[in-house]
Amino acid sequence: MQLTQTEWSTTEKRIAQAALEIAKEREINALVATVRQRATKIHEFNDLWHLHDFLSARRYDLDGKYDPRNATVIFSLAGLVKEGWLKITELEGLDQEKITKVSAMTRMI
Amino acid sequence: MQLTQTEWSTTEKRIAQAALEIAKEREINALVATVRQRATKIHEFNDLWHLHDFLSARRYDLDGKYDPRNATVIFSLAGLVKEGWLKITELEGLDQEKITKVSAMTRMI
Numbered sequence: 500m501q502l503t504q505t506e507w508s509t510t511e512k513r514i515a516q517a518a519l520e521i522a523k524e525r526e527i528n529a530l531v532a533t534v535r536q537r538a539t540k541i542h543e544f545n546d547l548w549h550l551h552d553f554l555s556a557r558r559y560d561l562d563g564k565y566d567p568r569n570a571t572v573i574f575s576l577a578g579l580v581k582e583g584w585l586k587i588t589e590l591e592g593l594d595q596e597k598i599t600k601v602s603a604m605t606r607m608i
Numbered sequence: 609m610q611l612t613q614t615e616w617s618t619t620e621k622r623i624a625q626a627a628l629e630i631a632k633e634r635e636i637n638a639l640v641a642t643v644r645q646r647a648t649k650i651h652e653f654n655d656l657w658h659l660h661d662f663l664s665a666r667r668y669d670l671d672g673k674y675d676p677r678n679a680t681v682i683f684s685l686a687g688l689v690k691e692g693w694l695k696i697t698e699l700e701g702l703d704q705e706k707i708t709k710v711s712a713m714t715r716m717i
Contacts, residue, residue, distance in 0.1 A: 523653075527652065527653050527656070530656065531650050531651065531652070531655070531656065534647060534650055534656060534659070535647050535648065535650055537647075538643060538644050538646075538647030538648075539644065539647075541640050541643060541644055542640065543636065543640070544632075544636050546640070547636070547639065547640065547643060547663065547666075547667075548663075548667060550643070550663065551660070551663040551664065551667055554656065554657075554659065554660040554663065555660065555664075557656075558656075558657060558660055
């Protein structure tokens, strides 16, 4: 199964980009709610740095997975479906082979 | 004016350490309040990373200035007095030369 050399048409790139945007918005909304909730529980020094560490990790994760220039965007899409931020039906318009790959990947882990 | 080779007695080290602790607690309390307040205003992606950047900068700052092993602890004390986290009277017990130096430094900037 060839993954990284897959050809993407302009339309498919647009669809992938739109899917990333949708998932990103959902994940960010959830993260905003989490951070606001955690902030209410900050009482001391270490709580601040726990929040900081949490944000550092989330930023690293999010910066990578929502980068549309990523050559392995198909992995990002599969990850987002697996995590529940994206529905497989929201990839409609990609060629069937890619959708099948994404679907197969989500069952691999 | 010799600054970094100053001798510190055991008592003075204890006093400096206690002064750092007092100032740290005050500054942390203020920072906790600021972070909780800022968190209520987080609405989107960039707000999260602004909070993250803010915490990164504060952490870097605080880790350095409250390190009692710092050979230049007198600068930390002067900085804390200048910033209002410590009163010069809370350095009572240090020898007069050090207090005079701290006091002079706070008027230099």
